[in-house]
Amino acid sequence: MPVDQRFEATLAAPFSVSGRGLHTNRFARVTVAPAPPGHGIRFDVAGAGAVGLSHENRAPSRLNTALRLPDGTTLRTIEHLAASLSAFGVDNALVRIEGREMPIFDGSARDWCAAITQAGIAIQTSSRRMLRITQPIQVAMGQRFVRAEPAAALELDVTCESYYAGGVQAWRGSPTDKVFVTELAASRSSGQVSRLWTFGPVTNRLMAPLLRPIGRQTAVERTGEPAANAAWPDLPTALTDEIRAGMAHPRGEPVLRGVRPGRAAIQIGPWVLGGARFPDERVRHNALDLLGDLTLAGRPLVGRIVAHRPTHKLTYAFVATLMQSPDAYEVVEA
Structure with missing residues (x-):
């Protein structure tokens, strides 16, 4: 996160990416959009429902971090996007996914960072807790x-x-x-x-x-x-x-x-x-x-x-x- 960030932040504009997953090799489309103060990071999976980024919603999965979705399925490999949003100080975002695993790209977080940088960061009015x-x-x-x-x-x-x-x-x-x-x-x-x-x-x-x-x-x-x-x-x-x-x-x-x-x-x-x-x-x-x-x-x-x-x-x-x-x-x- 930025060193002196005192207020919550979101993206200045949405961005979309796509690619295959590391574990499933299945294709997914992802759109990360701005969200209001207090929203947090939430993942909305087509056909499965929405869930917040929390240890309470984490699902057991091997060699990745996954979230348990409302329909009982899981969304896998969220950690690279989560790390990138954290580093850029993004507190609030809505992540829409068509698929059940986030794209792995080249195995790094470089593509996520490039997309966040291009979208820009918008500082909000609520104090960061x-x-x-x-x-x-x-x-x-x-x-x-x-x-x-x-x-x-x-x-x-x-x-x-x-x-x-x-x-x-x-x-x-x-x-x-x-x-x-x-x-x-x-x-x-x-x-x-x-x-x-x-x-x-x-x-x-x-x-x-x-x-x-x-x-x-x-x-x-x-x-x-x-x-x-x-x-x-x-x-x-x-x-x-x-x-x-x-x-x-x-x-x-x-x-x-x-x-x-x-x-x-x-x-x-x-x-x-x-x-x-x-x-x-x-x-x-x-x-x-x-x-x-x-x-x-x-x-x-x-x-x-x-x-x-x-x-x-x-x-x-x-x-x-x-x-x-x-x-x-x-x-x-x-």
Whole structure:
């Protein structure tokens, strides 16, 4: 969001885009339109009804963030648009969709940012109400965790281990509109080629040497490598049964059917097909997804969000736990 934004904002004009989904490979048409103050971000799906962007409306889904629609179906892969709207400080918008999954484009948020920039931002008359973190709160699962700490503005501090390339990647900063566009938006969803597609035995043998991870003992010596963020052991995780149920993966839903070169960063061992856009593209996309998933809180956050290897379901669990912990935040006017 813009650093000094005190009032709610919407788009100055509507825009429309279209494309295929990452998981379903189905085509969708999307129009994002201005909305009045207090409206929030709402998704209106043709034939399925409208729903607000909230952790209460989030639906379990694998490798993406989805919303449960009034007819019982889901709208998948909303996180890239949600992150882009958040970074540009858009509080109110009506998103109309013909389809059940948002377009993935090239796997990044670059096209969403371009469309928002062209549409423009309109500042509204209502004061912005935000969630300010008042005390640390954390959700951890093994080495993965998301933690919020008090801070004067929204800050992200994200690390991940680059298993195949060796070492730790880190991105730390405030995701303002300018920072988001220049540092995060172009980073892409990624996956190992061996996990995306099935090959025959001959191809598997030929590819095996390429898929071996580069261990620390054989990697080129790195200087100044960042340290991985660590969970606070004295800040325990207490998930309700309802939140745990929301973290389960549904059976039978299509996954990664739309992956193609040009729609994601396809990794072959430590290499990216066609080249990486950033040396640390993976952690930058982790930060992008984290920002999008944090919008499930329903209001802009003010606080420092620290995470290591965050996933969509872990961030959902964090947001849901935060919203059930009134001592950890307060609603304030910007």
